[in-house]
Structures are given as C-alpha cells and as structure tokens.
Amino acid sequence: MKKIFVINAGQNFGHSSGRFNKTITAETLAFFESREDVQVMKTDISNGYIPEEEVQKFVWADVVIYHTPIWWFQLPNGFKKYIDEVFTAGHQKGIYYSDGRRSENPKINYGTGGMLKGKHYMLTTTWNAPETAFTLPGEFFNEHSVDEGPLFGFHRMNAFTGMKPLKSFHFHDVEKNADVIRDMERYSEHLSKTFSEVQSLVSEAY
Numbered sequence: 001m002k003k004i005f006v007i008n009a010g011q012n013f014g015h016s017s018g019r020f021n022k023t024i025t026a027e028t029l030a031f032f033e034s035r036e037d038v039q040v041m042k043t044d045i046s047n048g049y050i051p052e053e054e055v056q057k058f059v060w061a062d063v064v065i066y067h068t069p070i071w072w073f074q075l076p077n078g079f080k081k082y083i084d085e086v087f088t089a090g091h092q093k094g095i096y097y098s099d100g101r102r103s104e105n106p107k108i109n110y111g112t113g114g115m116l117k118g119k120h121y122m123l124t125t126t127w128n129a130p131e132t133a134f135t136l137p138g139e140f141f142n143e144h145s146v147d148e149g150p151l152f153g154f155h156r157m158n159a160f161t162g163m164k165p166l167k168s169f170h171f172h173d174v175e176k177n178a179d180v181i182r183d184m185e186r187y188s189e190h191l192s193k194t195f196s197e198v199q200s201l202v203s204e205a206y
C-alpha cells in the first residue's frame with residue numbers, strides 16, 4: 001500500500017485563477033482513485049488548513065505531490081506561507097529535527113537533519129513562460145531548467161526534510177496557449193511512467 005499526499009497550491013489572484021492547477025489536481029486524484037494499492041489524502045491550500053494536521057499528512061505519506069503555479073519566479077505567497085507554517089510546526093515533530101550539523105564540526109553535514117527520509121515527492125508547476133524560455137540559447141533563463149534554475153531552492157528545501165525527488169512535470173505557456181486536453185494527456189503519461197512501479201518508486205531525479 002502506498003500513501004499519497006496531494007497538495008494543490010493553486011490560488012485565485014490577479015490573472016491567475018487557480019483553475020489550471022485545480023484541473024491538474026483532479027487528474028492526479030483520478031489517476032490514483034482507480035488503484036487499490038494506493039491511499040490518497042489531499043489539501044487545497046486556498047481552503048485553509050491546520051498546520052499540525054498537515055505535519056501528520058507529511059508523516060503519513062510515502063509520496064507528496066505538489067501542484068503549484070509560479071508567481072514572480074517562485075512559489076505563490078500562500079504556498080510559501082503554508083510551507084513556513086507547516087514545516088515550523090513539524091520542527092522535531094516529524095518534518096525536520098535540526099539542520100543536521102554537530103557542534104564538534106559545524107562546517108559539515110548541513111541539511112541532513114530531516115525526519116522524512118525514505119519518502120519521495122513530485123512537483124508540478126504552471127507558467128506563462130514557454131518551455132523555450134528555458135531551453136533556447138539567448139532566451140530568458142539562459143538554458144537553466146526549471147528544476148536547476150528558479151526551483152532549485154524548492155528542491156533543496158525538500159532535501160532538507162529528507163525527501164527525494166521523483167521526476168517533475170512543468171506546464172508552460174498556460175495563460176495564452178492552454179491546451180488542457182493535450183496537457184492532461186501528457187501529464188497522465190508522466191504519472192503512469194513515474195508510478196508504474198509504485199512499490200519501488202525508482203523513477204527518481206530530475
């Protein structure tokens with residue numbers, strides 16, 4: 001039995017209504033619904049949450065799936081607030097114990113005090129930016145990928161808790177050229193591939 005915790009960080013603000021992330025979240029839930037070997041819990045950050053209860057969901061899960069739009073090249077403020085509140089509530093209570101260093105040699109082992117070791121996470125993001133902004137020479141992100149560029153800190157944050165990454169999936173150009181049917185088909189294929197061996201979860205690294 002695998003336990004999956006799905007977080008929808010989509011929010012309604014300005015020209016971002018959260019509908020695309022809601023659609024992705026529904027696709028994820030539908031994918032796992034049909035599987036008898038999987039249990040799912042879900043949080044919609046916009047609907048409110050109790051930090052201590054969220055900590056318990058992280059502790060319960062084998063895999064955490066984050067769905068988030070990107071605002072100003074990082075997490076939207078409501079998702080950042082969620083992380084600040086939940087991970088702080090989880091200090092020495094399931095998320096992380098310490099920064100991992102010891103007083104005898106404080107120069108090493110930073111970031112090894114996570115309490116979520118053995119678990120995995122998967123990230124999806126949505127962007128106005130087209131994929132080519134990350135891949136073409138001379139374009140905006142100077143050929144840095146989403147994961148190694150703007151979302152590097154997000155992945156380090158998860159490493160700090162002890163979790164390991166499954167392959168991310170990024171939706172581009174969703175504001176002006178959203179093609180929900182095509183995108184959900186591709187995403188569904190990604191889920192099938194990533195979770196094809198749900199017992200071993202070997203499809204790691206980005």
Ligand SMILES: Cc1cc2nc3c(=O)[nH]c(=O)nc-3n(C[C@H](O)[C@H](O)[C@H](O)COP(=O)(O)OP(=O)(O)OC[C@H]3O[C@@H](n4cnc5c(N)ncnc54)[C@H](O)[C@@H]3O)c2cc1C
Nearest residue numbers: 014016017018019020021069071072073126127128129178
């Ligand atoms: C403050 C702010 C800062 C931003 N900064 C950046 C940035 O730094 N870089 C960047 O690239 N982008 C940026 N954006 C754009 C942002 O990333 C996108 O608006 C966001 O990812 C869209 O996600 P959403 O879930 O809110 O989608 P929505 O806005 O809800 O939907 C996007 C489009 O998809 C359509 N759609 C969604 N679901 C369905 C469905 N089921 N069926 C049919 N059509 C559907 C909607 O009608 C809409 O046209 C920013 C936006 C804001 C508000």
